[in-house]
Amino acid sequence: MHGSQFEVGDRVSLPPASVALPRHNSRGVRDVRIIAEECPVALVYDGTTVAVVMATPADLTDLALGFSLTEGIIHDSSEVEELTIIPGPDGIELRLWLRRDPGRRLKERRRQLVGPTGCGLCGIDSLRQAVRLLRPVRHSAGLTPQQIGEAIATLTHSQTLNHQTHATHAAGFFTPDNKSMMVREDVGRHNALDKLAGALAADGTFGFGGAVILTSRISVEMVQKTAAIGAGVIVGMSAPTALAVRTAAASGITLVGIARGSEFEIFSHPTRIINDGSPREEA
Known part of the structure; x- marks a missing residue:
């Protein structure tokens, strides 16, 4: 999908991707270093939080869409009806509203979730799902x-x-x-x-x-x-x-x-x- 709802979200006021913080080096000299920021980011689908990840607060529209695709929540970006980025005092919510079919699939999946998980295995309820195989890649570019x-x-x-x-x-x-x-x-x-x-x-x-x-x-x-x-x-x-x-x-x-x-x-x-x-x- 190329709709504006994926473009407007990142224009909200978000924390910077990096901040300047004071530090002392090995010689005891005080100066400043640029440090990467991270914050809790909740992925919320149809009003229900599916996962919370610790992430850099940048390119969050890409994160919401990509997570949805790679975790099998949607099959195509057109299945997302609306995406809104909501900053808060404790973190950022990525609120996605799905069309009927993906929304129904996610609801069935949510019935068996055992709780929030960490990086990469969000929404997994069994060992078999953790090592799931997707459809084999048949055609691809070669590299020298x-x-x-x-x-x-x-x-x-x-x-x-x-x-x-x-x-x-x-x-x-x-x-x-x-x-x-x-x-x-x-x-x-x-x-x-x-x-x-x-x-x-x-x-x-x-x-x-x-x-x-x-x-x-x-x-x-x-x-x-x-x-x-x-x-x-x-x-x-x-x-x-x-x-x-x-x-x-x-x-x-x-x-x-x-x-x-x-x-x-x-x-x-x-x-x-x-x-x-x-x-x-x-x-």
Whole structure:
């Protein structure tokens, strides 16, 4: 959806993404450092709070839309009828009103919720749901080693907030035929990826045309969210977990970890990494 209700919300008065705070350095000298802000953000659907996350108070429209998509609350951004951002003394509420079908699905899901949860597993009521597999990614862009290096360099350069604070994660969407990269940052790695998912949806960009690039480790939730985006390649600067590798393999996703410049390791579906003009063979 490209409606104005997704654009007006972020114009409300919100806390800044970073603040200047006094500190003493190792020599006892008092000066100032720019610190990343974080605050409680509640995702409220049809009047009911589904999750509360600790997040950077920026790009909250993207967070609301992306969380809704990657957690399976909606299938398409058009299923959100209205979105309002409400700042308060204790945090920020993202109030979403859903159309009839997604609202009914969420109500059925809410009947079994066991309580609020932390990053990435909001609304999960069973072990099976925690390791859920989404529809396998069938079609996706391939990358060369050089492009992976370019993607890592571009993401590093684009971390405006992290350059100031040294305290935030970033998620970027890299397309092989485009030098620019859509990037979102947050104190939480799941939030950064959800913000990216929301930004892509609002822009009408389909995930199969590029790769998700992360500054963080690759855990199973990050793979699940990448599958929800529809991207067939996920690249992380840190290592993946074993469950993330198994989930990527089952989801048809190429997982590349420990990516530092032109050096990296491929853990699943290596054929999308094209070397010397030809794809690598499956292990």
